[in-house]
Amino acid sequence: MDRFKKILIMGLPGSGKTTLAQALAPKLGAVWFNADAVRQNLNKELGYSLADRIEHARRMGWLCDQVAAAGHVGLADFVCPTPETRAAFGDAFTIWMDRIAAGRFEDTNRLFAPPERFDVRIGAEGAPEEWARRIASRLRGADAARLSGLACDAAEPMVSTS
Numbered sequence: 632m633d634r635f636k637k638i639l640i641m642g643l644p645g646s647g648k649t650t651l652a653q654a655l656a657p658k659l660g661a662v663w664f665n666a667d668a669v670r671q672n673l674n675k676e677l678g679y680s681l682a683d684r685i686e687h688a689r690r691m692g693w694l695c696d697q698v699a700a701a702g703h704v705g706l707a708d709f710v711c712p713t714p715e716t717r718a719a720f721g722d723a724f725t726i727w728m729d730r731i732a733a734g735r736f737e738d739t740n741r742l743f744a745p746p747e748r749f750d751v752r753i754g755a756e757g758a759p760e761e762w763a764r765r766i767a768s769r770l771r772g773a774d775a776a777r778l779s780g781l782a783c784d785a786a787e788p789m790v791s792t793s
Contacts, residue, residue, distance in 0.1 A: 634722050635770055636699035637692075641711040642728030643743055644735050647759060648708040651728065654763035656706050659770060662698045664691055666709025679738065684712065685719045692720035704770075710734075712743040726751040726766065 638661065640648045649665055656663040666687070670677065674690060677683040688711055695705030711717050717725075727749040733740045751769075753762055 634724055636702075636704050637695045637721070637723040638704065638706040638726065638770075639695075639711060639717075639720055639723040640706065640708040640726045640728060641717070641746065643731055643733065644710060644739060646728035646730045646734065647753075648710075648728050650759045651726070651753070651762060652706060652708040654759045655766060658763055658767035659704045659706070661704035661706040664694050664705070664707045666691065666707065669694070669709075681713065681715070681742070684710075684716050684742075688716040689719040692723070695723070696721065710739060710743070712739060714744060714747070717746060724770065725749045726753065728753050730755050 638655075638659075640652050640655075642648055649667075652663055652665065655661070669691060670687065674687050677687050688709070691707045691709060695707050698705030707720070707723075711720055725746065725748065727746050729745070729752050734743075751762075751766055
């Protein structure tokens with residue numbers, strides 16, 4: 632699977648995941664899966680236990696995998712709070728919305744573990760539209776490098792310094 636075709640925007644509730652996804656998806660022509668909408672329409676039986684969160688992440692990852700397999704970009708925005716949920720989602724270009732210290736749900740705050748690996752970390756500064764432009768440019772550059780036969784990897788993460 633081409634990890635540049637599967638994108639995870641993750642972070643605490645209220646950190647700006649959906650706002651960034653709204654700005655980024657059209658720039659990439661991505662099929663966007665919002666966790667709240669997927670829960671409401673496809674995963675109604677899942678709650679918020681760790682086991683249910685892992686299953687939700689697995690399903691979100693599978694949806695993105697199907698889009699990527701068809702040659703398009705699959706983008707998901709959701710909390711994805713633990714190493715287990717991130718593993719269940721699968722390998723992806725990961726954007727960590729690290730804009731807030733705590734979200735609106737105490738149980739999620741207690742459960743949330745900052746990711747050890749990410750490609751982009753977004754702090755408090757910068758507008759979502761600017762971040763979307765920068766990320767889209769980076770991903771289009773990765774596509775161009777692969778198409779020209781150059782090996783391209785997400786060498787150094789983009790990190791905001793807030």
